[in-house]
Amino acid sequence: MEKKRIQIFDTTLRDGEQVPGCKLNTKEKVKIAKKLELLGVDVIEAGFPTSSPGDYQSVQEICKSVKKTIIVCALSRAVEKDIEIAGLALKYASRPRIHTGIGTSNCHIRYKFNSTPEKIIERAIYAVRYAKKFVEDVEFYAEDAGRTENEFLAKVCENVIKHGATVINIPDTTGYCLPKEYGDKIRFLKENVKGIHKIILSTHCHNDLGLATANSLSGIMNGAGQVECTINGIGERAGNTSLEEIVMIIKQNSYLNLFTNINTKLIYSASCLVSECTGMKVQANKAIVGINAFSHSSGIHQDGVIKKRETYESINPEDVGINQSSIILTARSGRAALAYRYKKLGYFLNKNSLDLVYSIFLKYADEKKEITDIELKKILEKANLNGKNHKILHTNHTNSRRINVV
Numbered sequence: 001m002e003k004k005r006i007q008i009f010d011t012t013l014r015d016g017e018q019v020p021g022c023k024l025n026t027k028e029k030v031k032i033a034k035k036l037e038l039l040g041v042d043v044i045e046a047g048f049p050t051s052s053p054g055d056y057q058s059v060q061e062i063c064k065s066v067k068k069t070i071i072v073c074a075l076s077r078a079v080e081k082d083i084e085i086a087g088l089a090l091k092y093a094s095r096p097r098i099h100t101g102i103g104t105s106n107c108h109i110r111y112k113f114n115s116t117p118e119k120i121i122e123r124a125i126y127a128v129r130y131a132k133k134f135v136e137d138v139e140f141y142a143e144d145a146g147r148t149e150n151e152f153l154a155k156v157c158e159n160v161i162k163h164g165a166t167v168i169n170i171p172d173t174t175g176y177c178l179p180k181e182y183g184d185k186i187r188f189l190k191e192n193v194k195g196i197h198k199i200i201l202s203t204h205c206h207n208d209l210g211l212a213t214a215n216s217l218s219g220i221m222n223g224a225g226q227v228e229c230t231i232n233g234i235g236e237r238a239g240n241t242s243l244e245e246i247v248m249i250i251k252q253n254s255y256l257n258l259f260t261n262i263n264t265k266l267i268y269s270a271s272c273l274v275s276e277c278t279g280m281k282v283q284a285n286k287a288i289v290g291i292n293a294f295s296h297s298s299g300i301h302q303d304g305v306i307k308k309r310e311t312y313e314s315i316n317p318e319d320v321g322i323n324q325s326s327i328i329l330t331a332r333s334g335r336a337a338l339a340y341r342y343k344k345l346g347y348f349l350n351k352n353s354l355d356l357v358y359s360i361f362l363k364y365a366d367e368k369k370e371i372t373d374i375e376l377k378k379i380l381e382k383a384n385l386n387g388k389n390h391k392i393l394h395t396n397h398t399n400s401r402r403i404n405v406v
């Protein structure tokens with residue numbers, strides 16, 4: 001069976017930028033957009049132009065800067081003025097898309113809009129029709145679709161398709177759904193909405209329960225054709241589905257019969273760029289891009305990785321642009337890792353020397369989080385071994401950072 005391509009809709013510059021303290025200026029936004037272009041995303045959600053003149057300008061500049069094949073998208077509420085401003089901001093895009101929508105859950109209808117389901121459908125239709133005056137490609141979002149009853153959601157979808165929506169986004173706005181529930185929702189829409197074959201269904205999952213990636217995966221396994229995600233998973237509250245996670249899940253699991261256009265080797269550099277521009281540090285244990293994602297510190301794991309990387313790594317770090325795995329020396333490390341690191345520094349220790357050095361190393365390591373190369377040299381001095389009982393391969397190594405496994 002032919003593999004199905006999943007479109008990657010990157011919203012780092014819109015939902016990602018909604019994180020408090022993450023504000024990006026136009027120059028930074030363009031720089032990130034250019035990186036997303038190289039990465040191979042299908043759609044860049046460049047901003048929410050009605051929100052500020054700065055965001056309007058950023059959307060415009062991104063349209064001018066990226067290549068013609070990329071869809072540039074601008075967000076709007078189901079409000080005439082927003083849609084108009086989004087249309088204007090997208091003036092220079094070769095492939096413009098307006099992303100408009102409204103809340104569809106009972107909670108939103110009642111408390112946010114003080115409205116009725118019938119009136120919400122009318123507003124949804126009007127928004128799509130109005131957006132069609134500016135662009136051909138109109139994506140409709142049913143905000144809080146995660147908590148919207150499936151029958152009503154299907155009715156909303158059917159109506160917006162009838163009036164020209166090209167993509168329908170099913171956001172789990174509050175990160176409420178479980179993977180099966182979200183997947184079932186997508187399947188229900190695929191099976192019950194008239195005209196659904198004409199449009200692409202999109203996932204947009206928030207991470208309030210840590211399920212954003214699992215829910216997006218369940219969505220695409222049940223028929224969604226687009227995933228909305230951000231680099232490093234940044235976004236409102238606990239964030240969005242992370243681009244690197246969903247892309248690598250698809251790449252690593254060929255039985256899914258799916259693929260994306262992402263050049264995965266650029267994932268790590270994109271992650272660093274976004275972290276640098278937004279000032280949002282990536283947590284050390286973040287899947288794929290965290291500093292510890294390919295680092296090994298326990299003796300059993302280090303021994304395995306030194307013998308064969310695959311013993312404790314299912315992903316090849318080179319696939320995401322990280323050159324090598326790291327062997328970190330801590331109090332949990334074993335002799336194999338210590339000997340390995342000394343060898344990297346140019347010292348070959350025989351068994352007796354290694355035993356001696358290891359006992360001193362453990363005393364140091366119990367006091368510290370991580371042992372550096374400088375400390376390794378101090379340990380040799382302490383053991384009175386500098387020059388005795390070991391072979392010096394080369395001694396001009398001054399690097400005190402982590403040493404990598406070849």
Ligand code: KIV
Pocket residue numbers: 015141143144169171172173204206
């Ligand atoms: O989470 C959400 O519902 C959104 C929409 C505005 C698409 O970000």
Ligand code: ZN
Pocket residue numbers: 015171173204206236
């Ligand atoms: Zn969102």
